Amino acid sequence: MMNLQSVLEDVLKETTGSFGVAVQHLQTGEKASINPTQLYQMASSFKIPILATLLRDVDRGKLSLADQIEIGETDYVPGSGVLTQLSLGVKVTIKDLAMLMIIVSDNIATDRILRLVGVENVSAYMKELGLVNLHINQSCWELICVGLGIDVKSYTPEAAEQLRARKFTSDSFDKSSLVFQVDQRSNASTPEDMNHLLEMIFNKEILTEDLCDTMLDILSKQQFNGRIPYLLPNGTKVAHKTGTIGDVINDVGIVYLPKDLGAFTMTIFSSDNSSMEEGERTIARLTKSAYDYFLFTAKV
Template identity: 55%
Template sequence: MSLQKKLEAVLSETNATFGVAVKHLETQEEALINGDHYFQMASTFKVPILATLFRDVHEGRLSLAERIRLTEDDLVPGSGVLQEFLPGAEVAVKDLAMLMIIVSDNLGTDKVLELVGTERVDAFMKELGLDRISIKSSCWELLSVGGGLAGEKKGLEGFHKLKQKFQTTGIDADSVIFQPIPENNVSSPSDMGKLLELIATGQLVSQEVCDGILDIMKRQQLRNRIPYLLPDKTIIACKSGTIGSVVNDVGIVYLPEGKGAFTIAVFSTGNASTKEGERMIASLTQTAYEHFIGNE
């Protein structure tokens, strides 16, 4: 059975809408499901931010060693640990980027995004020919609009207000942030897969840039999607994302015994629960893994 048919069989078990792009980097065998459709990226948009940061470091615009002072005005709710730090902590740019990826830190993400510029991240994706990756909002903007507090000012008061909103009513399922349009943080599975391929093959700016990006992505600590059903020692560089019924994960999986690597980008919406979306992503990844290592 073809990889395409195997992945479609997995998705026959869910009523959620999925977009999938899988490609073996050596053989070029690939499968696409809703490959060109827009999906809300959630925190997978942190991969394009990381790519832009390392491009800027390569060009001398920024330094990974520079320390950034965090204040109450930087607070962002949701995932991460920096919101728990005492105000005044000084954190290196590289550490902000590390936390942005490995624990999906929202505060760290928005500080990195301030440094590189939202418009410049979006423009870099277009320069790469990835026209269906669109980045318009920071984590704060995404969460405040999704929480029904559009325009809420960042700071201690806004942070507590938004946090309280999530604890009581949560994200508005009908929010504009979920519309699959380029005015939101959206991507097609195909274009996210192409970005991952550029990184995995050393073609994004330089080999050194790609090595820096991969070094961070391989340290991922959130491992309940792409990595979940794979052998424990599998090397994986990935980044997940969740907001409302959107459950995503994108990454590069390195196969054993010299069998190469494959990229996988899975976006979804309309999941009955986060766990259900996670189960599907894990199953899709396992199916691709076993297909590529020859376990029919």
């Protein structure tokens, strides 16, 4: 049987995109990677570090998950989510915002949380955790506007109207923008650092056990399951977060194996995919290959 590294490399022989992958079995420590120290645009997978920072502030007593937040017109952010479809003035708890941010990737919820915790504080917290190659500099509003070539740092009625009229396809985005010229000024991470964050959450190494369990519970309720979980057996527990912008197709999470065989982290970043379908298919095949490998080799 091929080793784990060969298993991953074999899958990527058939793809046109650029992939960064990090996989680690959380009980045995066996791991493999592709481009583990290369920076990739995180897209909406950056919502996991935001969730961790939010719960850090809850742990410190700065916020309560029961606090209610009113959503108004100036909170508008285009793209994924459901809050754009609700009546203005609706009130939701901070926990509701966190749930929406993760399970339906709600951009309004994300940016309201970022206003509560501070964009700069997310990156600072990641550095405190030793994740020096995980950088967050833009809100969802900024990320989308920069990617579309719209020079507006924050909400204006004119910009909102312009964004409402735009179609969000892979061809809509300016590939020469900062969003796709990945460096420390964008929302970028290495597969290695994102995977380490997942490992620390699983092992309850950050915050309290209850708060880490809250993060895992929210991530396990993910509604977008066409990537990491897609080829796995029905009923497989997966705690994960997808990310998409233009030809960037990502998914990162924790896959739980059956028969007390433990679990493994899986971070898959990609760019330059010829289509969303190809990117999603590759992520699903990488995960299934790792799942099958651990299913037959893991001895916990």
